[in-house]
Amino acid sequence: MKDIQPTDGRGFLEYAPAPESTAILHLKDSYGLFIDGEFRDGSGGSFSTISPATEKKIAEIAIASEADVDLAVAAARRAYTKTWSKLSGADRGKYLFRIARLVQERARELAVAESLDNGKPIKESRDVDVPLVAAWFFYYAGWADKLDHAGLGANPRALGVAAQVIPWNFPLLMLAWKIAPALAAGNTVVLKPAETTPLSALLFAEILQQADLPPGVVNIVTGAGETGATLVRHPDVDKVAFTGSTGVGREIAKAVAGTHKKVTLELGGKAANIVFDDAPIDQAVEGIVNGIFFNQGHVCCAGSRLLVQENIHDEVVDRLKQRLSTLRLGDPLDKNTDIGAINSREQLERIRTLSDIGEQEGAERWSVPCEIPENGFWFAPTIFTGVTTSSRIAREEIFGPVLSVLTFRTPAEAIAKANNTPYGLSAGIWSDKGSKILAVADQLRAGVIWANTFNRFDPASPFGGYKESGYGREGGRHGLAAYLKGASA
Amino acid sequence: MSRLAIPKTYKLYIGGKFPRSESGRSYEVTAADGAFLANASLASRKDARDAVVAARAAVSGWAGATAYNRGQVLYRVAEVLEGRRAQFVEEIAASEGVTAAVAARQVDEAIDTWVWYAGWADKFVQVAGSGNPVAGPYFNLSVPEPTGVVAIVAPQGEGSLLGLVQAVAPALVAGNTVVVVADERHPLSAISLAEVLATSDLPGGVVNVLTGSPAEIAPWLASHADVNALDLLGAGALEWVDLEIAAADTLKRVLRPEPGLPGRALDRILAFTETKTVWHTKSTI
Numbered sequence: 001m002k003d004i005q006p007t008d009g010r011g012f013l014e015y016a017p018a019p020e021s022t023a024i025l026h027l028k029d030s031y032g033l034f035i036d037g038e039f040r041d042g043s044g045g046s047f048s049t050i051s052p053a054t055e056k057k058i059a060e061i062a063i064a065s066e067a068d069v070d071l072a073v074a075a076a077r078r079a080y081t082k083t084w085s086k087l088s089g090a091d092r093g094k095y096l097f098r099i100a101r102l103v104q105e106r107a108r109e110l111a112v113a114e115s116l117d118n119g120k121p122i123k124e125s126r127d128v129d130v131p132l133v134a135a136w137f138f139y140y141a142g143w144a145d146k147l148d149h150a151g152l153g154a155n156p157r158a159l160g161v162a163a164q165v166i167p168w169n170f171p172l173l174m175l176a177w178k179i180a181p182a183l184a185a186g187n188t189v190v191l192k193p194a195e196t197t198p199l200s201a202l203l204f205a206e207i208l209q210q211a212d213l214p215p216g217v218v219n220i221v222t223g224a225g226e227t228g229a230t231l232v233r234h235p236d237v238d239k240v241a242f243t244g245s246t247g248v249g250r251e252i253a254k255a256v257a258g259t260h261k262k263v264t265l266e267l268g269g270k271a272a273n274i275v276f277d278d279a280p281i282d283q284a285v286e287g288i289v290n291g292i293f294f295n296q297g298h299v300c301c302a303g304s305r306l307l308v309q310e311n312i313h314d315e316v317v318d319r320l321k322q323r324l325s326t327l328r329l330g331d332p333l334d335k336n337t338d339i340g341a342i343n344s345r346e347q348l349e350r351i352r353t354l355s356d357i358g359e360q361e362g363a364e365r366w367s368v369p370c371e372i373p374e375n376g377f378w379f380a381p382t383i384f385t386g387v388t389t390s391s392r393i394a395r396e397e398i399f400g401p402v403l404s405v406l407t408f409r410t411p412a413e414a415i416a417k418a419n420n421t422p423y424g425l426s427a428g429i430w431s432d433k434g435s436k437i438l439a440v441a442d443q444l445r446a447g448v449i450w451a452n453t454f455n456r457f458d459p460a461s462p463f464g465g466y467k468e469s470g471y472g473r474e475g476g477r478h479g480l481a482a483y484l485k486g487a488s489a
Numbered sequence: 490m491s492r493l494a495i496p497k498t499y500k501l502y503i504g505g506k507f508p509r510s511e512s513g514r515s516y517e518v519t520a521a522d523g524a525f526l527a528n529a530s531l532a533s534r535k536d537a538r539d540a541v542v543a544a545r546a547a548v549s550g551w552a553g554a555t556a557y558n559r560g561q562v563l564y565r566v567a568e569v570l571e572g573r574r575a576q577f578v579e580e581i582a583a584s585e586g587v588t589a590a591v592a593a594r595q596v597d598e599a600i601d602t603w604v605w606y607a608g609w610a611d612k613f614v615q616v617a618g619s620g621n622p623v624a625g626p627y628f629n630l631s632v633p634e635p636t637g638v639v640a641i642v643a644p645q646g647e648g649s650l651l652g653l654v655q656a657v658a659p660a661l662v663a664g665n666t667v668v669v670v671a672d673e674r675h676p677l678s679a680i681s682l683a684e685v686l687a688t689s690d691l692p693g694g695v696v697n698v699l700t701g702s703p704a705e706i707a708p709w710l711a712s713h714a715d716v717n718a719l720d721l722l723g724a725g726a727l728e729w730v731d732l733e734i735a736a737a738d739t740l741k742r743v744l745r746p747e748p749g750l751p752g753r754a755l756d757r758i759l760a761f762t763e764t765k766t767v768w769h770t771k772s773t774i
Binding site for chain 1: 617619621622623624625627631636717730734736739742743756763764766767770
């Protein structure tokens with residue numbers, strides 16, 4: 001390795017800090033639960049949500065008790081029976097269009113809140129998360145009066161009350177993935193945001209008030225895992241949608257066994273990003289970086305296993321290290337920041353533990369030599385080379401900025417290694433040869449495959465996994481099916 | 490002097506072969522009036538595991554066959570079944586205690602069910618897939634693919650041939666392979682159907698038929714890590730909630746029990762598919 005530039009401002013490019021101002025936020029000191037169109041106190045106590053970049057408290061957040069969850073589900077049921085199921089599809093759509101516009105109008109504020117609470121770089125929340133949130137509502141708004149064409153025959157029906165539990169990695173985007181199709185299909189919702197990232201969901205509740213959405217159509221209950229478990233098990237819930245870990249997904253699948261509840265699960269992944277020797281290497285390197293270091297690697301579909309053809313291994317790894325050395329780690333609100341904070345101390349510990357195990361198991365570790373801020377939770381982008389297929393860092397989801405590099409010689413070996421995992425959420429293929437890409441894509445057991453790109457999302461494009469990455473799809477026409485039943489069902 | 494008939498030995502159907510249960514067990518199958526009909530194999534845990542191994546080994550060939558080819562093979566099943574129609578009518582009438590006319594209606598519907606599903610093999614992808622208009626320079630396509638190995642509890646006492654066919658045929662359309670536990674009390678037509686499958690160009694292992702006790706076998710299939718989906722269609726009388734819980738350990742796709750027969754439905758094909766979405770960049774020109 002040579003030509004690695006230090007990243008502390010003494011390098012070939014110097015950056016002045018360009019922090020986004022938090023003055024745009026008008027946060028309250030404390031937030032209650034959003035039930036039946038209003039904020040109200042919870043009866044389960046409260047917790048602080050903090051900025052993972054500074055560990056400073058942002059606001060006090062209510063914990064929904066079992067009684068609160070009861071109230072929320074009852075409000076959703078009432079709204080379903082009395083209001084929402086009686087509206088025309090066109091009117092439901094109009095509410096969703098309103099929401100999409102309000103999200104666009106308040107995009108900057110939402111982006112700042114998201115980066116503050118989650119730790120992700122503002123350039124990502126500003127350019128990826130929030131625009132996609134608006135796009136998701138805009139897309140499903142148009143479906144609300146066209147459900148006869150959703151693929152379930154004429155006059156498909158809503159399921160009723162949907163319980164939705166979402167993760168902390170894309171807080172507002174996951175909210176949009178859940179709420180937009182549910183409402184378009186005519187369901188009402190009780191949503192539980194992740195414990196560490198409730199803020200943007202609560203701002204979204206204000207948007208719902210501005211949109212004059214009928215009370216009870218969307219209810220937001222904050223809290224930890226226990227609140228989510230109570231919601232999922234609630235007998236008056238007709239649909240459960242969960243995005244999160246495979247472990248919790250298993251528990252949910254068990255909890256709903258024997259009930260009438262319909263379930264969709266979007267769980268973990270250990271995606272292979274396959275780079276053939278005929279790939280455009282510069283683009284592939286950008287794609288590898290985007291694949292695993294986007295959002296600090298807190299991405300279920302992250303390209304966490306790099307499978308690189310043996311003859312270009314050294315070249316790719318060298319270029320990768322060089323590229324990573326130009327990334328800027330630090331203040332998530334700084335517009336120059338590429339790598340933000342790890343979302344929580346707990347997650348940081350998990351990343352550290354698995355990385356240590358990677359070293360103990362004999363893989364060679366390389367981390368970007370960058371400065372780490374004093375406060376907050378941080379992990380320098382890290383690459384492991386010489387990783388074997390049985391190594392824990394090649395098998396377990398790390399959910400952090402850690403890339404495991406493996407090699408292959410033939411397409412058949414690449415496919416076998418890519419599929420050698422209980423997960424099956426996503427995969428990447430890099431090659432200049434279209435016929436090879438299509439042949440390999442056919443053989444990969446994964447729900448989303450990116451060819452010469454990675455981590456692309458669009459409301460029109462179905463997303464979801466094979467095998468233990470869960471079931472059901474979000475996005476596109478397929479995403480509606482998760483919230484509808486045929487007229488005869 | 491009348492000729493002494495040759496009774497058939499009813500065995501299991503695993504990996505394209507007809508083995509006895511490795512456990513050496515069998516059970517008595519009787520007619521509606523209690524008369525002895527045959528000894529059927531009483532499949533064991535080991536038989537179920539052998540069947541899953543055979544089904545897994547058959548996935549790549551069957552899923553990798555062209556849709557046109559799968560459609561022709563499924564149509565061939567209908568042809569061969571039609572040719573042996575009389576045998577099935579007789580077997581069902583004897584086993585289920587129904588008239589020949591009722592048994593014939595069941596057989597005819599079973600044959601027509603194969604024809605209906607055969608026709609779907611090269612169409613369901615177009616119906617369930619989509620080209621997705623994403624906001625960017627990408628060619629983006631979603632297609633349904635087979636889930637993998639599907640374990641099925643066939644309907645019990647609802648029409649032993651038709652129930653089996655309505656459960657198994659849709660799972661095969663997309664390229665899944667199947668381990669099916671037949672109607673416990675009326676297993677004979679299931680094994681005779683296996684003979685039809687074995688002579689219809691269906692590759693060995695694509696369908697594996699177990700006879701015996703669903704209550705005994707289904708838990709092993711529900712918890713088997715190499716089974717991808719569990720169809721509890723005929724498990725309504727079993728402790729099926731426990732089966733669904735066991736299936737959750739490896740996040741199997743589960744279809745809950747249904748009363749009666751499911752009829753023909755595109756949904757039953759799609760229930761055992763996974764949507765794969767491929768994004769391909771378009772270059773700037």
